[in-house]
Amino acid sequence: MGLTIGVDIGGTKIAAGVVDEEGAILNTFTVPTPATAEAIVDAIASAVEGAREGHQIEAVGIGAAGYVDDKRATVLFAPNIDWRHEPLKDKVEQRVGLPVVVENDANAAAWGEYRFGAGKGHDDVICITLGTGLGGGIIIGNKLRRGRFGVAAEFGHIRVVPDGLLCGCGSQGCWEQYASGRALVRYARQRAAATPENAVLLLSLGDGTTEGIQGKHVSEAARQGDPVAVDSFRELARWAGAGLADLASLFDPSAFIVGGGVSDEGELVLDPIRKSFRRWLIGGAWRPHAQVLAAQLGGKAGLVGAADLARQG
Structure with a gap:
């Protein structure tokens, strides 16, 4: 698989970045984090669309705070967003037309370090x-x-x-x-x-x-x-x-x-x-x-x- 997009949902901004197979970030796009849960879904889609411009993207990964189900599709509980059993994967897929994986943000960061940072080897x-x-x-x-x-x-x-x-x-x-x-x-x-x-x-x-x-x-x-x-x-x-x-x-x-x-x-x-x-x-x-x-x-x-x-x- 070629280029994918990673999304980081922060307290003040949502960042999306195009990442290649070596872990290099080729392009980024950020939007402010909205106040409401439903608006955050739209903001994620906007960030993805902004980042993907000019690139052929295969899939999107979203790092979300809180509990994510074992199918990596639903945010069961988020501490700072009013998400309870939020079907984030389905909602974002409908908006961006790409396969989406949802992962706990700490897990995503750990995987990033393991693959491309201090954990290599x-x-x-x-x-x-x-x-x-x-x-x-x-x-x-x-x-x-x-x-x-x-x-x-x-x-x-x-x-x-x-x-x-x-x-x-x-x-x-x-x-x-x-x-x-x-x-x-x-x-x-x-x-x-x-x-x-x-x-x-x-x-x-x-x-x-x-x-x-x-x-x-x-x-x-x-x-x-x-x-x-x-x-x-x-x-x-x-x-x-x-x-x-x-x-x-x-x-x-x-x-x-x-x-x-x-x-x-x-x-x-x-x-x-x-x-x-x-x-x-x-x-x-x-x-x-x-x-x-x-x-x-x-x-x-x-x-x-x-x-x-x-x-x-």
């Missing part, structure tokens, strides 16, 4: 995305593993602390409450309030108040050596690495790929994640263990992965 890869929350994808034996009902790899909602912090999903103690962008900001605010003398730069970036501290401030302050900001990254990394050790016991991959906005800080967060992973890996002194790698494709991973999954059929 590995048969068994687990991807996690450290963004506002925590998502992931499972590739074992060179295949994306979705589970029987299509909703596997919701790693962020593994309970790591019984009766722990309340999660947006309604449960308590979910992993993403301790290893995510939201968690990083919480750590920074708590530590800045407790020891403001160690957070002079961080507080200044947040307009002098703990409530003003945002993720970008923690990153900037950590890069400049602010003690509280650096310690906040280490705390996030401690939880992230311990979780990877648990996933290693389940899947025994050859590599973990860490993506998402938090991972943009590179070794500032990856080095302590690796240390925590080795610290908590059962039998780590006697067994081979996975590499912990930085994602390479950044924000393009989901679009590229969705396009390639459409090519796979």
Whole structure:
């Protein structure tokens, strides 16, 4: 199969891109993300039509947040869009006249990294995305593993602390409450309030108040050596690495790929994640263990992965 289109549904924009068999993006087209669920379907079609101009397209892959059924056709539930059992595949196919595959956005990003990014050369890869929350994808034996009902790899909602912090999903103690962008900001605010003398730069970036501290401030302050900001990254990394050790016991991959906005800080967060992973890996002194790698494709991973999954059929 030749060229396909990948679609990434973001909170503010919907991006469609023409992708070739080597994972190169040949053309892109973006439209604003509308406020209503039905308008989003029309916006997806508009983005696809804009991207496909001048290209012979074989199929379309859509990366959608939330639960996607095992037939890769229906969005069972989307957290930020009013989609409940939304027949997205059928609706978009009717509008664009091309075969459509719908995939969970974290799965699409994981597949993109596996095929064209940090996962190249590995048969068994687990991807996690450290963004506002925590998502992931499972590739074992060179295949994306979705589970029987299509909703596997919701790693962020593994309970790591019984009766722990309340999660947006309604449960308590979910992993993403301790290893995510939201968690990083919480750590920074708590530590800045407790020891403001160690957070002079961080507080200044947040307009002098703990409530003003945002993720970008923690990153900037950590890069400049602010003690509280650096310690906040280490705390996030401690939880992230311990979780990877648990996933290693389940899947025994050859590599973990860490993506998402938090991972943009590179070794500032990856080095302590690796240390925590080795610290908590059962039998780590006697067994081979996975590499912990930085994602390479950044924000393009989901679009590229969705396009390639459409090519796979």
